[in-house]
Amino acid sequence: MKKKVLSVLMCAALAATMLAGCGGSSSSSEGSTGAAGGDTSGKTYAIVTKSAGNPYNEKEAEGFQEVIEAAGGTCIVQNPESATADAQITVIQSLISQGVDSIAIAANDANALASVCQEAMDAGIQVLTLDSDVNSATRKTFCNQAGVQEVGQALIDAVYDIAGGEGQYAILSATSQATNQNAWIEAMKSIQESDEKYSKLELVEVAYGDDEPQKSTDQTQALLQNYPDLKVICAPTTVGISAAAKVLQDQKSSVKLTGLGLPSEMAEYIGADDAHSCPYMFLWNPIDLGKLAGYASIALVDGTITGAAGDTFEAGDMENSPYTLTELADGSGASEIILGPPFQFNPDNIEEWKSIY
Numbered sequence: 001m002k003k004k005v006l007s008v009l010m011c012a013a014l015a016a017t018m019l020a021g022c023g024g025s026s027s028s029s030e031g032s033t034g035a036a037g038g039d040t041s042g043k044t045y046a047i048v049t050k051s052a053g054n055p056y057n058e059k060e061a062e063g064f065q066e067v068i069e070a071a072g073g074t075c076i077v078q079n080p081e082s083a084t085a086d087a088q089i090t091v092i093q094s095l096i097s098q099g100v101d102s103i104a105i106a107a108n109d110a111n112a113l114a115s116v117c118q119e120a121m122d123a124g125i126q127v128l129t130l131d132s133d134v135n136s137a138t139r140k141t142f143c144n145q146a147g148v149q150e151v152g153q154a155l156i157d158a159v160y161d162i163a164g165g166e167g168q169y170a171i172l173s174a175t176s177q178a179t180n181q182n183a184w185i186e187a188m189k190s191i192q193e194s195d196e197k198y199s200k201l202e203l204v205e206v207a208y209g210d211d212e213p214q215k216s217t218d219q220t221q222a223l224l225q226n227y228p229d230l231k232v233i234c235a236p237t238t239v240g241i242s243a244a245a246k247v248l249q250d251q252k253s254s255v256k257l258t259g260l261g262l263p264s265e266m267a268e269y270i271g272a273d274d275a276h277s278c279p280y281m282f283l284w285n286p287i288d289l290g291k292l293a294g295y296a297s298i299a300l301v302d303g304t305i306t307g308a309a310g311d312t313f314e315a316g317d318m319e320n321s322p323y324t325l326t327e328l329a330d331g332s333g334a335s336e337i338i339l340g341p342p343f344q345f346n347p348d349n350i351e352e353w354k355s356i357y
């Protein structure tokens, strides 16, 4: 994974213009016209994140906005009040009424959003997902941060390694309906079940902090209380992992942590010694995920891609451009676009990454 220092500087500059879109509210702005990209003039591209107040979602939206505006399109950023399907349905209905050209959604629920996504597609809007998918029949494609199996494998291997190959672990997830977290948890479970190597690991509970810091803190404390023999907590959510990291480190707990975290939020908790709660964790670049969704939105609206597996599109200076849509592993024939592999953050590289995202 290459650092995109230039793009990060641009994102920092954009951050000021994004503030209005980062508090359960929306922002809309027109980019400079005539820049490189598809035929974007007069077109409006929306992004609906999972919820307001989550720095990961803000980074994702920053990347999206950067691409849309650089190409001369109008960008709408919507951050719903809470990480629920209902909050997203309200926002999507309003975007349908406004007649936007595309909506990129990080879904809080695969099925509860299906009918509003279908409604948007019936109205001629290009619907795609990023980060967390909807029912694949109700969108054109999915910008997936990393392969589901790869994330599941990385997480179960981290639990195995940190636990010393045996003992109890718990998962602290986001919401119980989150498509992405549920897919990663299912992958972890099936890898564990299918390989004798992991047979001495015991998953005692999947707890849900709903991507809210306080609830994630409470759930971490409950796990510590309920399972005195717990060895590892795996939090496949940036909100959950940072809340758990603080609880474990403040309490000088011997329970260790891994999962998916933002380097900027986790730097103070990553270390190999007893004073740190998290030996290592994983993530991808959320700014790049938003950029990928921006380029995919433009390509869907200008007809470069239809959402069929095999379609390809250019994504500016992104590392793996051009991107090719591939078939989902579920046999549905629907497509996804993989950003890249999950990346490990550890004591050797965390300092380098903490100021980037």
Ligand code: RAM
Residues within 6 Å of the ligand: 050, 054, 056, 057, 106, 131, 132, 174, 178, 180, 211, 236, 237, 238, 239, 260, 261
């Ligand atoms: C949280 C959100 C997001 C997920 C990351 C890892 O910020 O739940 O959807 O991809 O964690």
